[in-house]
Amino acid sequence: MNLEGRKILVNKSREDLVAMLKNPEDYRHLMPESLQNFEAREDGFKFSLKGMPEIALKIDEVLANQVVLKSASSSLDFSLTGNMEDAEEGKTQVQLLFEGDFNPFIKMMVEKPLQNFINALTDNLEKL
Incomplete structure (x- = not known):
């Protein structure tokens, strides 16, 4: 399953953005407003x-x-x-860009929430 966020323009240099995205904090x-933890x-x-x-990402x-983030769980490959x-x-x-290897049932359940998540990340990156 492949999902794409829209292309945006961020008000940071590429070097500054990469440096920021190296820091997990x-x-x-x-994160979207629905962040609980x-x-x-x-x-x-x-x-x-x-x-x-x-969800755990490394x-x-x-x-x-x-910058590539991968699932920290062996049960989900994305x-x-x-x-x-x-x-x-x-x-x-x-x-x-999201790339995941899911069975059809899991794909059906997660596709819309994942696209919403990618859209929220994109919106928040655009505000930087």
Whole structure:
């Protein structure tokens, strides 16, 4: 299952944005309003949203133009990638991409909430 966030322009340089996304605590500010619990860890974070089970993510890869978060649970295989490109001076174009390997039943249950989550992250990134 693949989901895409819309392409947005963030008022930070790509270098500043990558530096921010390397820090697990900084993800707290990007979470949707329905956030109920957030716990930063050394290599990632776990959180829960209203009506959803707890999700644990680890910061898997940080490159000059990409940050990849992966599921910290072996039972669910998915990743959330933030692709970044330099835009005008001091701004970065960002797009979030979700890729998960789910059976059809799980996909049916999680597709809409995941798209809403990606949209909320995108909206909050755009406000930076």
